[in-house]
Amino acid sequence: MRKPIIAGNWKMNKTRDEALQFIYAVKDHVASTDVVESVVCAPFPYLRCLVKRQGAFLRVGAQNMHFKSAGAYTGEVAPEMLTSIGVSYVVLGHSERREMFNETDETVNKKVHAAFENGLTPIICVGESLEQRETGATNAVVDTQTVAALEGLTVEQVKRVVIAYEPIWAIGTGRTATAEQANETIGYIRSVIERAYGREVAEAVRIQYGGSVNPSNIKELMAQEHIDGALVGGASLDPKSFLSLVNYQG
Numbered sequence: 001m002r003k004p005i006i007a008g009n010w011k012m013n014k015t016r017d018e019a020l021q022f023i024y025a026v027k028d029h030v031a032s033t034d035v036v037e038s039v040v041c042a043p044f045p046y047l048r049c050l051v052k053r054q055g056a057f058l059r060v061g062a063q064n065m066h067f068k069s070a071g072a073y074t075g076e077v078a079p080e081m082l083t084s085i086g087v088s089y090v091v092l093g094h095s096e097r098r099e100m101f102n103e104t105d106e107t108v109n110k111k112v113h114a115a116f117e118n119g120l121t122p123i124i125c126v127g128e129s130l131e132q133r134e135t136g137a138t139n140a141v142v143d144t145q146t147v148a149a150l151e152g153l154t155v156e157q158v159k160r161v162v163i164a165y166e167p168i169w170a171i172g173t174g175r176t177a178t179a180e181q182a183n184e185t186i187g188y189i190r191s192v193i194e195r196a197y198g199r200e201v202a203e204a205v206r207i208q209y210g211g212s213v214n215p216s217n218i219k220e221l222m223a224q225e226h227i228d229g230a231l232v233g234g235a236s237l238d239p240k241s242f243l244s245l246v247n248y249q250g
């Protein structure tokens with residue numbers, strides 16, 4: 001049985017006061033980690049203050065990091081810096097970073113390795129553009145991105161990755177993939193993992209859907225065979241909405 005994982009991605013939003021208001025509003029109301037893993041991925045400056053107040057069941061994640069451990073990389077954040085302040089997850093290869101910040105399959109792969117070397121769980125984003133979906137290239141795109149991201153990992157590490165299937169056309173657009181479309185592509189990603197690492201590994205990997213997930217569509221998405229969670233942008237900003245997402249079972 002794969003444990004569901006629901007992660008909020010605040011992107012570049014919230015003031016420090018808003019981040020604090022959020023954490024005080026949600027920390028004691030998040031479902032137990034026995035039933036779901038709940039994560040909030042916040043901007044770097046707020047990570048420590050969220051970790052300090054995260055409560056029993058909420059975990060804190062970063063939205064990016066560098067793959068090197070130290071050096072002359074002005075403006076960058078190293079993996080150890082995140083673990084040293086209690087961060088446990090990191091989103092890697094989000095489409096906004098691939099599109100606007102030159103993130104490539106190769107840098108994503110290096111970051112995935114660095115995440116494991118430093119005890120962080122990577123949430124690896126893959127997904128196609130609208131044009132790629134319309135020209136029937138969806139499976140080829142997620143296949144290439146998934147294989148490249150996992151390159152060189154041990155089988156035990158592959159089992160522990162979280163993959164977020166995020167069709168770019170559904171991110172922040174209010175246009176959600178249907179539950180069937182999401183399930184189909186996520187099932188395909190699972191088959192890609194099975195092809196490379198075998199059935200047992202493919203059955204262990206958690207694959208989230210991301211793209212305009214909100215409190216009204218979470219249940220239908222989570223009812224699908226292959227969908228093991230959600231990576232949520234807009235609807236994760238409001239404490240009430242975040243709580244309805246992570247408590248979708250209750």
Ligand code: PEP
Nearest residue numbers: 171172210211212233234
């Ligand atoms: C995201 O930021 O990864 C995302 C899926 O955003 P939204 O939920 O706003 O579409």
